[in-house]
Structures are given as structure tokens and as C-alpha cells.
Amino acid sequence: MEPIQIELPTIFESMTVNTWLIKGPEPTLIDCGENTDKLWNALINGLKVNGLGITDIKKVIITHGHLDHIGMAKRITEHCDATIWVSEYVYDWAIHLKMMLDRRSGVIMEVMEKNLPSKEREQYFKFGYKELAPYWDEIPKDRIQVFPMEGTLNIGEEEWEIIYTPGHCINQTCFYNPKSGYLLSADMLLPIIAIPIIDAGIKPPYNRVKSLAMQLESYKKLKKLHITKTFPGHFSAFENTLALIEKQERKIQSRKEKCFALIENGISQVIEIVHQVYPKRVNDATIFMVVGLLDILMDEGRIEYEEIDGLYHYSSITKKVVFS
Numbered sequence: 001m002e003p004i005q006i007e008l009p010t011i012f013e014s015m016t017v018n019t020w021l022i023k024g025p026e027p028t029l030i031d032c033g034e035n036t037d038k039l040w041n042a043l044i045n046g047l048k049v050n051g052l053g054i055t056d057i058k059k060v061i062i063t064h065g066h067l068d069h070i071g072m073a074k075r076i077t078e079h080c081d082a083t084i085w086v087s088e089y090v091y092d093w094a095i096h097l098k099m100m101l102d103r104r105s106g107v108i109m110e111v112m113e114k115n116l117p118s119k120e121r122e123q124y125f126k127f128g129y130k131e132l133a134p135y136w137d138e139i140p141k142d143r144i145q146v147f148p149m150e151g152t153l154n155i156g157e158e159e160w161e162i163i164y165t166p167g168h169c170i171n172q173t174c175f176y177n178p179k180s181g182y183l184l185s186a187d188m189l190l191p192i193i194a195i196p197i198i199d200a201g202i203k204p205p206y207n208r209v210k211s212l213a214m215q216l217e218s219y220k221k222l223k224k225l226h227i228t229k230t231f232p233g234h235f236s237a238f239e240n241t242l243a244l245i246e247k248q249e250r251k252i253q254s255r256k257e258k259c260f261a262l263i264e265n266g267i268s269q270v271i272e273i274v275h276q277v278y279p280k281r282v283n284d285a286t287i288f289m290v291v292g293l294l295d296i297l298m299d300e301g302r303i304e305y306e307e308i309d310g311l312y313h314y315s316s317i318t319k320k321v322v323f324s
């Protein structure tokens, strides 16, 4: 059974998010958007177009703990008997929202304090509990069902494989149906490269993880599947998934080399690199991407950093090699 797209508005004007409806005896939604009246009305309308009401929904399966995928879950439980399915790693997001938002915004701010002058920091980063909580609620424990990070999940009377794909989000899972070759790709795979949002690790001491490096590993996992059609968290479904993954991998590699060339030429700060690599798109997303690219260059042993007046300055290592 092919998932049906219901496109929903988000708090970001230009962006929409998908809930994927899977009909059958147990009508199921994959993700559910943010808790706003506008989105709620769009959801009810989208179900109606498909001959359903909210009381028909039996399951809501959450792909990852980001506002635009889980925010509406609590409100749904108030209007029907649906069970909200979250992975082991998303569970804390479902029941300890403030703690988790504080943890995530803590590691984001830590990176930003070391990489952005204060003016830019204030301009681009508003990710705390205060900003996001109005659109997001904790889910009553007795309405939650937890699924493991690997194994299978029954969706629409078919077994879908759970594929753990950290990168865009540390707790993200995709679902793959080996019979049809369909992939519910969450925000791992979008027609555009997903943002490697900075996040804290799953386990104590909850240090920052290298989101983009993880995203590249997750691409490798997906490349092993025989995907016939992909149903992403944003934008429309698409085919030719393998070609798209390889294109995104190449683009990331070429941007990484661009960052390296800039650093070799003496550009030393993250914000300056962002301005050079994404001249028309200096925003939180491109800052996350550059931080991720620098992580990889550091892992490759090609750059290093030193702290000067509280800010990290990056320099290339190869330049310092003395040939004798």
C-alpha cells in the first residue's frame, strides 16, 4: 500500500511538513507536524479528503524528535484512541520535553559560543524550550508504545524494517518495506540535503555528536537497500533514490573541499566560511552544515583550531608540514 501524502503548514512560512497516511484496517500516520490550529485544520481536512476522520487513526509513528514531526502528537491523543509509537531514542523527547530541549540547545549554544561572534549568535539561534514549547507537548505515557532501533514494525499490515539513520537528528529512524521497496525517509533523505542539526549524544555525558559525519554513514546504510520510491518528511515522494544519495554525497564532499581551500587561504572563522560557501544563505542551517564539514576535516587530520579571545580559529595542518 502506497503512503498518501498530507502536506501540513509549519511555523516557518515557506516550509511544509508531511504526515504520511497509510490506510487499511489500522489507519496510521507517519509523523504529525507541530501543534498549531492551522496545522490541526489542515490535518483534519487532509484526512477528510481521504474519507477518514481523526477518530479513525489507530497509530501515529514518529520518525524523530523534532518539533515538526512530533509536536501535534499529544493533541491527537486528546481526540482519538490512537497510540503514539516512538523509538527507544525518541522516548525521552515524548515524556521529558524540557530536559531534552535544554540538553539539545545547550550543546548548540556551546558550539556557537566558540564559533560565532555574539551578534550573529543572537541573530541565528533561538532553539530553546521558551521558543519551541508552545508548539510541542509531552505525550501521556499510557498512550505511548516504544519500538527498538532495529527490527521490524507493522505498518498497514506489512512488516517494515526499522533503519536507524542518525545525522539530521541523533534519534532518527527510517522505515523500509522490502516487499515494495518503499522507504519512509523522514528527514534523512529529502530532495535537498538535510540539515545536520547539532545535537547531544544519546548516552551520558551527552556530549555533542558529529551530525554530518553520522549523516554520511547513514547514506551508506541506505545505499545497501533496493529502494523503489522514497516518501520524505518534507517535499514530495521521489524515485531514483540511489542517484540522489550519490549526488548529495558528492555535493557534501565538494563543499568540504571548498571549506578546506578557504582555510588554507587564511579564512579562519566559521562565520566567514559560511559567508563564502553560502553567500546568499547565511542562516542556522548553513552554519550547522559548515560546523559539520569542519568536524570531518578535523577527523581527516587536515585542519586544527586554536582559541583566540574566546573564538575558535581554524587553520590547515598540511601547510605546516616541513619537507626536508
Ligand SMILES: [Zn+2]
Residues within 6 Å of the ligand: 017, 066, 068, 069, 187, 233, 234
Ligand atoms: Zn522536519
